Amino acid sequence: MESTRLWAGKEDAEDPLAAFRAEFALPDGVIQLNGNSLGPLPRTVPGALDAVVRRQWGKHLIRGWFDDGWFDAPERVGDRIGRLIGADPGQTVVGESTSVQLFNAVAAAARLRPDRRVLVCDAANFPTDRYLAASVARVLGLRLVECTAGELAAVLQAHRGEVGPVLFGAVDFRSGELLDLAGTTARIHAAGGIAVWDLSHAAGAVPVEVDAAGVDLAVGCGYKYLNGGPGAPAYLYAASRHQAALDLPITGWHGHARPFEMAGAFEPADGITRARTGTPQILSLLALEAALDPLERAGVAAVREKSLRLGDCLAALVRELPAEIRPEVVTPTEHHRRGGHVALRCPDAPAVSAALMERGVFTDARPPDLLRLCLNGLYVSYTDVFDAVAAFAEVAAAGSGERRAKGER
């Protein structure tokens, strides 16, 4: 094993992204493998946020909205995120939580197909996606059909001519499987539907090309691979071709064509600006903006390439574990089907994750039996992966011994 760790160290020494690790505040002794829950603190953030608070808010007061660019931040930061997901400028706007953006996006998608009464939602989607799809279906009087990606073709066929919005997660938050964004979108379009994607587990982790894939609408969160901080605001992408007809239910005054006229009736702004909602939470929004810097400089393609190599390395190390503690690698091994994290199936996953955290290895568990390890190439090293698997082996061996002592298998 020691020779393998030396190999990992050699990989780190030759890693073209190695220098980016120092751009994140990673506490000593911590191996950060749950950046798909909360990305670590980019060193660009504290100073930027302090300037926003002390210099902009503190000294410029209300003038910060225009003199410091607060007012344009939803579109400006939106365009920066847009570049990370393959969107040309003017199609992405930042604000609110992913849940709110889901409500807005799915409802708007339904209104683009007013004659279609079926809303399809990924049965493996993150819970909040399913809850909001159900809420939109209820509010607009649609029929909600949940299915897996594998069942989608059959569902579209069974409800042909009826399906409007189709909401899928680009990366399965449990298994880490990456769906075929372009192929699935094409299938939805062939059935006359509107493709709405949740990119929370994809943006910043895998190359996403929403424009090229013909995606209609997309949403995502700012706090996973975008490293924007706890609860960083979400974003909404709407393809240019839909914007003039985009009819969003959260008609906040910042989406008005002339907000400062304070007119009595809502008149949506041109372009993506109509997808602004209420007054944006500037501190969280500008922290997210500062956080994008290292990812932009590294480039998603390079981060992805390293992440895949880290995943291959993880799989190889897992294969070498003794059979009695060896977890099943649930995530597909093929690169084109793998997202940014790897999921391992193991007994007592929550207890294993807690025990790993005690040793400084930050992972997380998803019910009932999945351990997730996020392999973000921006700051995770090959040695991290080696050390994490070694820690897993110790924890799993202890758990296995306990189960044997109790007479469980």
Add this chain to the structure above:
Amino acid sequence: MESTRLWAGKEDAEDPLAAFRAEFALPDGVIQLNGNSLGPLPRTVPGALDAVVRRQWGKHLIRGWFDDGWFDAPERVGDRIGRLIGADPGQTVVGESTSVQLFNAVAAAARLRPDRRVLVCDAANFPTDRYLAASVARVLGLRLVECTAGELAAVLQAHRGEVGPVLFGAVDFRSGELLDLAGTTARIHAAGGIAVWDLSHAAGAVPVEVDAAGVDLAVGCGYKYLNGGPGAPAYLYAASRHQAALDLPITGWHGHARPFEMAGAFEPADGITRARTGTPQILSLLALEAALDPLERAGVAAVREKSLRLGDCLAALVRELPAEIRPEVVTPTEHHRRGGHVALRCPDAPAVSAALMERGVFTDARPPDLLRLCLNGLYVSYTDVFDAVAAFAEVAAAGSGERRAKGER
């Protein structure tokens, strides 16, 4: 005039709240009279936010959600705001923008009265309130009726038995008039309706007693009299008696009874927690929490008492202005009908506001002809009011001279 300025200085010297002024970062040479648009920076905020970023996020990573109390922050900060608006604990939750909370609150109010098909909205309400009321009406198939407070009794009579939600602003954002919260709520209840209040211009400025007034639902923003910073998150209040039946359309996973079970169907949490939405923007939320500190220590009653005195002082100074530049004081003079700001009607109000800002006097203008001066007792001094009126006199005299030169009246 100089003797009046000396009088103002004497008032400041005897002002029991004078020391609170130093708790805000007020730039030299600035008179901050638009805290009803954006409150100034409380000195409690920068250090608190820096600790959240560097120590909590930076060192604790994902554990911050529980070890640092991020997860409970929406209810914890909600209860602190609740105390400022007369709400017992467990009825107020913080998150998203006011626009989103309006959508959620008005829709939930409508669902509390499913047999009633008329939604009434204050015709003088802030635009975003009117836009969201219209959106809810459209989504739920309700008829929207707009009316002023003075017309409400007649509207309730004309639509008797039909009115469900009634949305009013507690303080008119233009005129500064304070409505009778308890009396209006009682009138709405007598007609079988649900009273939804926007407290954005009232909370922290005037004593609001939502529990005592029998208010059903309320929302408000965090960045005006609560000083929470640009776009600080909004809050939603729902009276305990309604919570078990509260059916909110933004069914985000943080409002689920057991969010970490990741169940497929939404089951609302007990109590006000069901009004949580998606993952909260923690940086903006905890900045708001830190910002509440000076207001809580001063107490809304003391702030209000001083604010009224500042308003009386302003009115007296305006009365002494030469007739050709003397603005009309639009805000009611009676204390029980006056909110936290005073509105003056004058020609070219936007130009006057801009000229005042050049002199360091921060006010704002609302179309077409209102100049708003926010007299927040926490940090505005009597001398500020004197100096602001003196600056107004100079600016107005220059404008009046220009209009005479052009042959306008």
